[in-house]
Amino acid sequence: MADKTAAEQSRHIHISSKRKLFTLNLGEVWRYRDLIWLFTKRSFTVTYKQTVLGPAWIFINPLLTSLVFSVIFGDIAGLGPEGVPQLLFYMCSNGLWSYFSSCVTGNATTFTANAAVFGKVYFPRLTTPISNMLSAIIRFGIQMLLTACLFVYYLANGAVTPHWWAWALLPIVVLHLGLLGMGVGIIVSSLTTKYRDLAVLISFCVQLWMYATPIVYPMAQIEGGALKTAIALNPVTAPVELFRYAFLGQGTVAVEGLVLSVVLTLLCVIFGIMIFNRVEKTFMDTV
Amino acid sequence: MDNSIRKVAIKIEGVKKKYKLGQIGGGSLQKDLQSWWARFRGKEDPNSRLGEGERIKGQTFMALNGIDLTVYKGEALGIIGGNGAGKSTLLKLLSRVTAPTEGTIDLYGRVTSMLEVGTGFSGEMTGRENVYLNGAILGMTKAEIDSKMEQIIDFSEVRDFIDTPVKRYSSGMYVKLAFSVAAHLDSEIMIMDEVLAVGDMAFQKKCLDKMRDAARKEGRTVLYVSHNMNTIRNLCDRCIVMHKGKIVYDGDTEKAISLYMNQGNSGSGVCYDYTDIKRPGVASMRLELRNLRMVGRLNNTVSKGDTLELLIGCRCNSGGNKTGFRFEIRSDNGDMVGTVFSDKSLVFADGEECEIRVKLPTDNIAPGRYMAVALAYEYNSAGQQVYVDRVEPAMFFNVVNEKEGAMAWLPQYWGHVHFDDMTVEKTD
Numbered sequence: 212m213a214d215k216t217a218a219e220q221s222r223h224i225h226i227s228s229k230r231k232l233f234t235l236n237l238g239e240v241w242r243y244r245d246l247i248w249l250f251t252k253r254s255f256t257v258t259y260k261q262t263v264l265g266p267a268w269i270f271i272n273p274l275l276t277s278l279v280f281s282v283i284f285g286d287i288a289g290l291g292p293e294g295v296p297q298l299l300f301y302m303c304s305n306g307l308w309s310y311f312s313s314c315v316t317g318n319a320t321t322f323t324a325n326a327a328v329f330g331k332v333y334f335p336r337l338t339t340p341i342s343n344m345l346s347a348i349i350r351f352g353i354q355m356l357l358t359a360c361l362f363v364y365y366l367a368n369g370a371v372t373p374h375w376w377a378w379a380l381l382p383i384v385v386l387h388l389g390l391l392g393m394g395v396g397i398i399v400s401s402l403t404t405k406y407r408d409l410a411v412l413i414s415f416c417v418q419l420w421m422y423a424t425p426i427v428y429p430m431a432q433i434e435g436g437a438l439k440t441a442i443a444l445n446p447v448t449a450p451v452e453l454f455r456y457a458f459l460g461q462g463t464v465a466v467e468g469l470v471l472s473v474v475l476t477l478l479c480v481i482f483g484i485m486i487f488n489r490v491e492k493t494f495m496d497t498v
Numbered sequence: 499m500d501n502s503i504r505k506v507a508i509k510i511e512g513v514k515k516k517y518k519l520g521q522i523g524g525g526s527l528q529k530d531l532q533s534w535w536a537r538f539r540g541k542e543d544p545n546s547r548l549g550e551g552e553r554i555k556g557q558t559f560m561a562l563n564g565i566d567l568t569v570y571k572g573e574a575l576g577i578i579g580g581n582g583a584g585k586s587t588l589l590k591l592l593s594r595v596t597a598p599t600e601g602t603i604d605l606y607g608r609v610t611s612m613l614e615v616g617t618g619f620s621g622e623m624t625g626r627e628n629v630y631l632n633g634a635i636l637g638m639t640k641a642e643i644d645s646k647m648e649q650i651i652d653f654s655e656v657r658d659f660i661d662t663p664v665k666r667y668s669s670g671m672y673v674k675l676a677f678s679v680a681a682h683l684d685s686e687i688m689i690m691d692e693v694l695a696v697g698d699m700a701f702q703k704k705c706l707d708k709m710r711d712a713a714r715k716e717g718r719t720v721l722y723v724s725h726n727m728n729t730i731r732n733l734c735d736r737c738i739v740m741h742k743g744k745i746v747y748d749g750d751t752e753k754a755i756s757l758y759m760n761q762g763n764s765g766s767g768v769c770y771d772y773t774d775i776k777r778p779g780v781a782s783m784r785l786e787l788r789n790l791r792m793v794g795r796l797n798n799t800v801s802k803g804d805t806l807e808l809l810i811g812c813r814c815n816s817g818g819n820k821t822g823f824r825f826e827i828r829s830d831n832g833d834m835v836g837t838v839f840s841d842k843s844l845v846f847a848d849g850e851e852c853e854i855r856v857k858l859p860t861d862n863i864a865p866g867r868y869m870a871v872a873l874a875y876e877y878n879s880a881g882q883q884v885y886v887d888r889v890e891p892a893m894f895f896n897v898v899n900e901k902e903g904a905m906a907w908l909p910q911y912w913g914h915v916h917f918d919d920m921t922v923e924k925t926d
Contacts, residue, residue, distance in 0.1 A: 222606065222607050222608055222686070223604065223605070223606050224594075224604070224605040224606075224609070225602065225603075225604050225605075226591070226594060226597065226598065226602065226603040226604075226605070227598070227601070227602040227603070228597060228598050228599055228600050228601060228602075242639075243634070243637075245634050245638075245639050245640040246631075246634035246635060248640075249630055249631045249634050249640075250631075253620060253623065253627075253631060256620075256622060256623055256627070257620055257622045257623070260622045260663075261622075327617075328617055328618045328635065329595070330595055331593075331595065331611070331613045331614045331617045332593065332595070332611055332613070332617050332618075332635055332636060333593055333594035333595060333609075333611065334635055334637065405530075492596065492597040493596050493597050495590070495595055495596045496517060496518075496596055497518075
């Protein structure tokens with residue numbers, strides 16, 4: 212019987228008007244892990260039902276974008292990388308960027324897009340951004356399969372020399388990018404409950420952000436000076452460069468850039484969860 | 499039972515909930531910065547507006563104004579009150595959809611809230627997939643849902659369609675499935691907002707029985723809000739009446755219902771003030787119904803056959819159109835009894851404030867307790883009636899038959915309408 216009393220006590224919920232500044236409550240999120248998974252599954256089911264090509268769209272979209280990037284930025288503008296197959300470079304960069312940007316924009320509307328559900332029932336709100344990030348990771352993984360096919364082809368031809376030892380870092384880099392995107396996304400979503408303008412602004416800003424990140428050009432193309440410093444300060448730069456360094460054997464990895472990026476990511480996530488916690492309690496009254 | 503040994507399920511202490519009136523935030527960063535700058539310099543906020551009224555201070559409104567309540571384990575508590583009394587706000591706080599402005603709430607046990615059936619249902623997904631998703635949103639794990647899947651499908655009566663996307667469902671099937679999920683949760687506390695008003699009569703009864711069993715046999719705590727007094731009577735063993743954000747009565751269900759049915763702004767129910775009543779669904783209040791009083795009466799009991807004489811105070815916000823009036827009359831268990839229309843339309847001028855005299859005959863209304871919804875309507879270009887104001891509840895009244903030798907009316911068999919007598923005679 213002692214267990215039961217303990218269980219009953221753990222189910223005690225106290226609601227008060229006072230709020231703590233930072234509550235993570237990961238235990239509660241973990242109890243709702245099935246919900247996170249179902250949300251993730253739903254995002255795939257709902258997107259691809261009643262489409263002719265179905266999940267093939269996950270391939271088609273990045274393939275076409277990478278081809279266009281390769282022609283416009285690589286061939287016409289001459290921004291492409293040296294010593295690496297151009298198409299592979301753009302497949303890789305484009306995959307990374309669309310992963311990051313979907314983490315930002317997917318989470319930027321967490322509150323407004325889910326207002327109908329949030330307004331009727333309680334569950335840890337953090338499950339929504341986590342499941343958004345999870346589906347972005349899965350999409351990225353599927354795109355990477357296609358990139359891997361291309362990679363194997365070039366590898367057999369000896370056109371690419373990856374740094375195999377750095378591959379161990381790849382999962383961390385993916386998680387890092389995802390967390391950064393989620394952090395920015397939930398900050399924006401918390402603010403959008405009050406200022407709707409931000410929802411419009413963010414999709415536009417993310418587009419511009421891509422040009423401030425070495426996506427359509429490698430970092431090596433940038434000459435020194437203020438521009439290079441600005442791009443190096445961008446927290447997305449270091450993980451993208453590190454990813455390509457490992458995967459393609461191309462790019463420069465600056466330790467100070469990585470440290471800065473990790474610090475900024477942590478700040479974004481902590482601040483994001485703080486403001487998210489604040490908003491989730493009462494956003495139904497203002498949304 | 500002695501309260502000291504009963505286990506507490508819900509304890510609410512001094513809870514208040516404040517809402518801002520008017521457009522909130524409005525999405526304008528500029529105004530917010532302006533207000534902030536004014537406050538920073540210690541000046542008056544240029545964007546604040548002063549209102550009046552006891553519940554309305556500045557631009558805020560107290561939806562709940564000091565609630566204290568203790569609910570014990572195994573109790574089925576009914577919550578009744580007019581529109582805008584704060585019932586739904588209280589349920590929202592208990593379901594943790596929004597947080598109180600002041601005060602504390604302690605919940606002992608897992609809480610399931612059914613403020614709506616089928617929260618999170620997605621039309622593209624099949625019935626079965628939606629059961630999983632909805633169950634998980636309500637706090638079940640996948641294993642729990644797996645073990646109850648068969649029971650849920652049986653209860654919902656939609657087994658044949660369980661693997662069809664729910665967008666192909668009829669609305670009845672949809673709510674049946676949704677309710678079945680909620681009804682099979684293993685939670686200690688269940689919070690429901692009129693969700694039983696779904697499906698056909700047989701299904702409603704099934705739901706009600708299920709809820710009653712949950713409270714009486716399984717010892718769960720049920721909180722139930724409804725305007726249907728019959729379901730409250732059937733389900734609840736204790737009832738609170740809310741009025742203007744406060745609990746005005748707590749105790750016996752029958753007493754609570756009779757208090758609510760006789761509740762006007764004055765004790766005897768002959769005067770009503772509508773200025774504070776929310777008007778959901780009224781697009782433009784072109785003619786505002788402001789108050790109502792019964793003329794020449796000390797209470798709201800009418801002798802059958804008498805004419806109920808009313809004065810309705812109105813203000814015209816946008817005039818020039820022909821405006822008609824109607825009362826929709828409901829019985830105390832929420833059944834629609836009938837509607838009475840005004841014999842002619844009236845025309846008002848912009849900004850006009852006046853009183854309308856209404857004479858409502860009661861010959862055909864069977865003895866009983868009634869609630870009326872008042873509507874003012876105009877005709878649109880397609881010739882349809884569009885209402886320009888709607889007040890619910892507009893008034894409560896009792897009809898009694900005081901004629902000598904009058905028979906007792908049995909509404910459960912005879913309904914609420916007493917038609918004129920038919921003539922019978924023997925033919926030669």
